[in-house]
Amino acid sequence: MHPTEPKLVTAYGDREGDGMVQMSFVLPLPPSAKAREGAKRFAEAHGLTEPLVTTMEEAAAGYTYFVVYGRSSHSIDISRLEVSELETHTLTHDEIEERVAKRLGRRIVVVGACTGSDAHTVGIDAVLNYKGYAGDKGLESYKCFEAHNLGAQVENVELAARACALKADAILVSQVVTQRNCHKDNANALVELLRAQNHRDKVLLLLGGPRIDHKLALELGFDAGFGPGTKPSDVANFLVQRLCGEETASGRPLAPSKG
Amino acid sequence: MHPTEPKLVTAYGDREGDGMVQMSFVLPLPPSAKAREGAKRFAEAHGLTEPLVTTMEEAAAGYTYFVVYGRSSHSIDISRLEVSELETHTLTHDEIEERVAKRLGRRIVVVGACTGSDAHTVGIDAVLNYKGYAGDKGLESYKCFEAHNLGAQVENVELAARACALKADAILVSQVVTQRNCHKDNANALVELLRAQNHRDKVLLLLGGPRIDHKLALELGFDAGFGPGTKPSDVANFLVQRLCGEETASGRPLAPSKG
Amino acid sequence: MAKVPVDARVVDSCREIAANIADDVQRFIEGHTTVGVERTTARAYGVEGLDDQGAPLVNVLVDRCHAQGLLSHGIALFLGGALANGAPSVNDAAERLAYGRDWGPLPSDTAGAKKALVAHTRDAILRIDAARDQREATKAKFPAARTPLKYVIVATGNIYDDALQAKAAGFAGADIVAVIRATAQSLLDFVPHGPTTEGFGGTFATQENFRIVRRALDEASAAYGRYIYQTNYSSGLCMAEIAWMAAVERLDMLLNDAMYGILFRDINMCRTFVDQYVSRRIVARSGIIINTGEDNYLTTADAVEKAHTVLTSQFINEAFAKRAGLAEEQMGLGHAYEINPRIEDSFLLEIAQAQLIRQIFDRHPLKWMPPTKHKTGDIFQSHVHDAMFNLVGVATGQSIELLGMFSEAIHNPLLMDRYLSLKSAEYIFNTARHLGDEIEWKRGGIVETRARQVLSEAHDLLREVERESIWEAVAKGAFADVKRKRDGGKGFAGVVAKGPTYLNPFVDALEKGKG
Amino acid sequence: MAKVPVDARVVDSCREIAANIADDVQRFIEGHTTVGVERTTARAYGVEGLDDQGAPLVNVLVDRCHAQGLLSHGIALFLGGALANGAPSVNDAAERLAYGRDWGPLPSDTAGAKKALVAHTRDAILRIDAARDQREATKAKFPAARTPLKYVIVATGNIYDDALQAKAAGFAGADIVAVIRATAQSLLDFVPHGPTTEGFGGTFATQENFRIVRRALDEASAAYGRYIYQTNYSSGLCMAEIAWMAAVERLDMLLNDAMYGILFRDINMCRTFVDQYVSRRIVARSGIIINTGEDNYLTTADAVEKAHTVLTSQFINEAFAKRAGLAEEQMGLGHAYEINPRIEDSFLLEIAQAQLIRQIFDRHPLKWMPPTKHKTGDIFQSHVHDAMFNLVGVATGQSIELLGMFSEAIHNPLLMDRYLSLKSAEYIFNTARHLGDEIEWKRGGIVETRARQVLSEAHDLLREVERESIWEAVAKGAFADVKRKRDGGKGFAGVVAKGPTYLNPFVDALEKGKG
Numbered sequence A, B: 001m002h003p004t005e006p007k008l009v010t011a012y013g014d015r016e017g018d019g020m021v022q023m024s025f026v027l028p029l030p031p032s033a034k035a036r037e038g039a040k041r042f043a044e045a046h047g048l049t050e051p052l053v054t055t056m057e058e059a060a061a062g063y064t065y066f067v068v069y070g071r072s073s074h075s076i077d078i079s080r081l082e083v084s085e086l087e088t089h090t091l092t093h094d095e096i097e098e099r100v101a102k103r104l105g106r107r108i109v110v111v112g113a114c115t116g117s118d119a120h121t122v123g124i125d126a127v128l129n130y131k132g133y134a135g136d137k138g139l140e141s142y143k144c145f146e147a148h149n150l151g152a153q154v155e156n157v158e159l160a161a162r163a164c165a166l167k168a169d170a171i172l173v174s175q176v177v178t179q180r181n182c183h184k185d186n187a188n189a190l191v192e193l194l195r196a197q198n199h200r201d202k203v204l205l206l207l208g209g210p211r212i213d214h215k216l217a218l219e220l221g222f223d224a225g226f227g228p229g230t231k232p233s234d235v236a237n238f239l240v241q242r243l244c245g246e247e248t249a250s251g252r253p254l255a256p257s258k259g
Numbered sequence C, D: 001m002a003k004v005p006v007d008a009r010v011v012d013s014c015r016e017i018a019a020n021i022a023d024d025v026q027r028f029i030e031g032h033t034t035v036g037v038e039r040t041t042a043r044a045y046g047v048e049g050l051d052d053q054g055a056p057l058v059n060v061l062v063d064r065c066h067a068q069g070l071l072s073h074g075i076a077l078f079l080g081g082a083l084a085n086g087a088p089s090v091n092d093a094a095e096r097l098a099y100g101r102d103w104g105p106l107p108s109d110t111a112g113a114k115k116a117l118v119a120h121t122r123d124a125i126l127r128i129d130a131a132r133d134q135r136e137a138t139k140a141k142f143p144a145a146r147t148p149l150k151y152v153i154v155a156t157g158n159i160y161d162d163a164l165q166a167k168a169a170g171f172a173g174a175d176i177v178a179v180i181r182a183t184a185q186s187l188l189d190f191v192p193h194g195p196t197t198e199g200f201g202g203t204f205a206t207q208e209n210f211r212i213v214r215r216a217l218d219e220a221s222a223a224y225g226r227y228i229y230q231t232n233y234s235s236g237l238c239m240a241e242i243a244w245m246a247a248v249e250r251l252d253m254l255l256n257d258a259m260y261g262i263l264f265r266d267i268n269m270c271r272t273f274v275d276q277y278v279s280r281r282i283v284a285r286s287g288i289i290i291n292t293g294e295d296n297y298l299t300t301a302d303a304v305e306k307a308h309t310v311l312t313s314q315f316i317n318e319a320f321a322k323r324a325g326l327a328e329e330q331m332g333l334g335h336a337y338e339i340n341p342r343i344e345d346s347f348l349l350e351i352a353q354a355q356l357i358r359q360i361f362d363r364h365p366l367k368w369m370p371p372t373k374h375k376t377g378d379i380f381q382s383h384v385h386d387a388m389f390n391l392v393g394v395a396t397g398q399s400i401e402l403l404g405m406f407s408e409a410i411h412n413p414l415l416m417d418r419y420l421s422l423k424s425a426e427y428i429f430n431t432a433r434h435l436g437d438e439i440e441w442k443r444g445g446i447v448e449t450r451a452r453q454v455l456s457e458a459h460d461l462l463r464e465v466e467r468e469s470i471w472e473a474v475a476k477g478a479f480a481d482v483k484r485k486r487d488g489g490k491g492f493a494g495v496v497a498k499g500p501t502y503l504n505p506f507v508d509a510l511e512k513g514k515g
Ligand code: B12
Pocket: A112, A117, A118, A119, A120, A121, A122, A123, A124, A126, A127, A133, A172, A173, A174, A175, A176, A177, A178, A179, A206, A207, A208, A209, A210, A211, A226, A227, A228, A229, A230, A231, A235, D180, D181, D182, D183, D184, D201, D202, D264, D296, D299, D300, D372, D373, D374, D375, D376, D407, D408, D409, D410, D411, D412, D413
């Protein structure tokens, strides 16, 4: 399809273009016919036509829980979405080892940590440790990677220092706690710090976590972002692609999260 | 609170005014980073700020299911909502018997049916039959009501004819199937029919069903509407109030549906 | 398996009583035919098409015959007669009779008429057998599905959307797809024609619609490597005709139950019992699995007090089915999870009932229905309610499970609703796969006691029905708390006593097939 | 109750081994104090307030003492000395020491110092006892709640919103409300002061915040006619101080577990074992119920392979608790429903584990934790996953059940999430109320076999830990697949060997209380 020719899509309930969506929310009102009407209007304000309030229950004194169905009047033009898909080859374990040996002739040094006060190590461990994730072995399992896992609760300053000391090719940052966007601030602070140290261009910066996607990572000044369901081999492929030349656009996008 | 002074409310997640709402929908796209972005944009189109796509799963070939959370930028002015609450006294069974005996001196004749091709009798039975609903006995159980339950699948023509023949004070219509608004058409058709027969003013018209509310019933030309959770005594009270004088605005609104 | 105590003697006695109840009805059936049966016969012989008003030729034909008071002879006699008189084809014969200036005299040469039908009768049976063979061949290509089979409904009103939804259901893991009928269809005394795109609450059952969905499901089966069953509804005034269409269009299952029509659609008893018999004869031959509707009783009657009425009706339905030549393996007797969820230990009462029925009808592909009546618009809670139902389904080894939908109280299922329902059912079937094998119920506990109680109440009710006959019992509201009169309801005018010369080689052939 | 076979001899042996493991640690504990313990002692004596920088006086006081290398005498000695030297109050004594030009000499007259503290020690204990009495009096006003107790979390970051949410939870049926701490708090070596309105992932635990929520819950209890329990977290670097605040502010429960801090917060072992001991002494006196954190192990280690590590740790935690004077009725040992839901029969494995632990710790108010690790952003499926967890909770008679949230993978629970979670749990507890009484597990079935396996694996691991000592075992990653060194982690610098003259009448009094 020609990119500029618009392609409008809306929600699909059980018929093409019916726009059916479901919403749930709490309003700070006690249940009543008036509250029900309020919920209907609230749904209408979001562009739902003929909203149906299917339940109204008092969830707390003065707070009411609603479920609403309605047909959305909105649609989006997906031909206009410019999304930088994170494209990578899918080299096998052996192919990766071989390519690094051939093209780089030394091990790729990566330093990873879950930064700030975030204590969630499972994600970064899944990527770095031998054990890996969902049957896909971690970077430790590759001869061509020298993986340093600093664990969790690591301050940016410390991470940056270790990375310099180890002459790391890449820094892998995990951010899981996202309340009030602390993950963005935290991640961005590291970028600023590295810039200040004139070190930013010397390393690849990878960001990952359940609420991270490639787009967000780029916005925050990282080189790539990895979300839920990431496999260590996805990361290995990305690093090899970036560090062992042959930048390419082809290849398949990373498998989307299965939820 | 003074009626004209505006009172804006929005959704409540866990902090006053945070506007948190949940949405789910299917988009006719295969899952991908682009589809995820599409879902985000779709949510934004509804006025959600910083929408978070929490799941993206392929629900069918080429169709993807999404759950999204976001903060709504909308709020509604509930001081502006003019909702005609259906107000009724709550006379006890005995008070009703007594009032009808005293003020009317005869039994109130009601004819009820589930009309059109709708075969759902449980609702109308609950209102009319002795057994009643949730421990609240039906109109049959009152000496002061002469209740005729024509059952389901009754055509408007037949219903109108029986009502005339029986000199009914009130016609009770149940509509449960609502696909493509057939309940509205059906209900409205009865009103038209009675008007044509110059009979509309001679009877009270009550409409009920899981998707009926008082507001909708009035719009359709009925005198009252009864939704989910209606108790027979609510109906009895309404009829007595309307047929045995003393029209009043006071009294408590009907209990809202418990879902 | 988590067995409950079942007194074999009581069960045997229940079956004997049910046999007597069914025999009484069977005597009536053998003496009567209906416009529905005769239209079915005509279709089986190849009569098709519409008149200029869009009325099916079979209706014009049979109604005209009935108007003359001649239906007691059977439409076959007249078709055979016309053939004997040189009509080039059955369809041509039908058109002559239907559209001709007058109906003409009673065929004098009955033997000739019969003879003229022999080849057509054979073809009619062959057509059914061919479809059956094709089904079995297709099925053989795929691994047998694991029970409970996951059954979902599509009901957009538009057959093309239904086909898309049906495939989507296959993608999401459904084993069986039903296209619900438009709400009024069971009251129609004719079968609509061609593909349809408008319908309330469902989509019309037409032969063409059957084909469209069959094609979609065959594609889905191939795509997803699982055989996906197609089902529809053979209840109401066109029970037998729809059964025939389903047989030749290779449907796998049919909701087929006279009692449902009587109680929930106010169809006349005499009419629908006769129609049911012929529809089940066709079903028996075609290897279709029927689903009965006892589950519906608990939507109008209380599921705790009236649980035994379901079991009672199942014994009777089984007896009816046997008399139409169905094998136990074709009898998908219906039951449901409809107890008020707010009742303490309702989960235990549900298990007791489900397990009891599973053991009594051990060779039957039981149809296990989800909670519906107590569902509300709170889709989250509704989803959990269905989860408990799924758990009982897998723990008691139900065969065909119609999956609950969290939107049950709101709308016919959307694509998303179905997807999530299937996802949840698969999770529960798998996480609790062998739960049933692990459990033994405490002696004299809530579950055992409940199972005993339901069986003995069913036994008592059967005795009562036997005493009064089913006609009386239904009139008194023994089932679903609904009362129906023997001569009341829709379609009574279409019932005709067979005359001494009544002819129907097609049904005769099906009956011979029994032996 | 659906009992599993438990070999009493193996269990006894486990307890003996655990005792040895704990005694080894206990010896270390008795020889050491920490800055946390000393701050707690100062608080117990009434030291409060902040310096001009906003640092708590207890920190300034104890840090200064520690800086002089004098902490091995115990802060009490210096407070007592200052009192003996005429300080009008303990607080005044503390201020002199903390802010005075210099720290001054070691009190010569130890006896005088001790004597000066006698009345203050009595008051310190009375303050704890008074709070306990008040709790018991309030509780007595309400009917005893039915188990499993429904435990929910609030975590807005703003204590005033938390208070509102806490009441809302009460309205919706919660029995226990926890205010989760801000994510970083356990790493802070001081307790923030006053009401707080900013925090990531939770709200700071401060004495004032405790009061605000207690008030809200007392109001909710009165309004809804149920006693509503308050709980918070006594783990991390301020374990003992928070335990003391909880004791005097009438909290009902505390998450209190050194192992959690070691493994998941990288708190130094020596430090937190000593802090835990003193915190549990306070808890024992105040009648608070502790919740331990073994459930967390299954978030980093596999719940099928490492199930036994939970049981192993529970035996050890029980031994630690006994040594701090806790009654079994105060030991809310933690376990969880964390098996990958995609595993066939995972439901049966979960039941086996839950039932096994229920039987082994039969007098303990077990804390049963919901699925979290395998939760995804599909809130509908997540809600069903929690439903299965709730079913196991009621069937195996768990005591304290932290309700799962369908938004687990997304955010800290919103008001709606909590409401729906409570609604679902109530439904399942009620619909399956006596399921546990009804079931008997098949001999040698999946459930029985699993229960046997987990117990014997736990027994083996206990032997191994005994052989190596817990210090070594933790260093080798015996628990949660996490490795921690004896001298590594946060807070090690705050550990001090007690000197021969070490003085702490407050802790002595608590220990006497044991007898
Ligand atoms: C396990 C867990 C814990 C464990 C952590 C143990 C450990 N050592 O990691 C324990 C019990 C200790 C814990 C504690 C807390 N937790 Co926690 N926890 C979780 C839980 C249940 C699972 C997280 C997990 O392990 N996922 C599995 C991994 C494999 O997935 P993942 O992290 O997404 O990683 C994958 C991808 O994202 C990617 N990836 C991740 N990082 C990186 C990095 C790079 C470079 C790359 C390339 C890829 C990558 O690859 C991985 C594999 O595919 C989540 C809820 C949930 N189901 O998500 C809550 C959750 C994350 N926790 C939460 C909170 C608030 C806490 C606490 C702060 C609560 C409190 N106040 O006490 C505490 C304190 C911890 C802290 N300060 O951070 C919240 C966060 C809310 C938010 N969005 O801000 C969640 C969402 C639960 C909730 N709803 O409240 N938690």
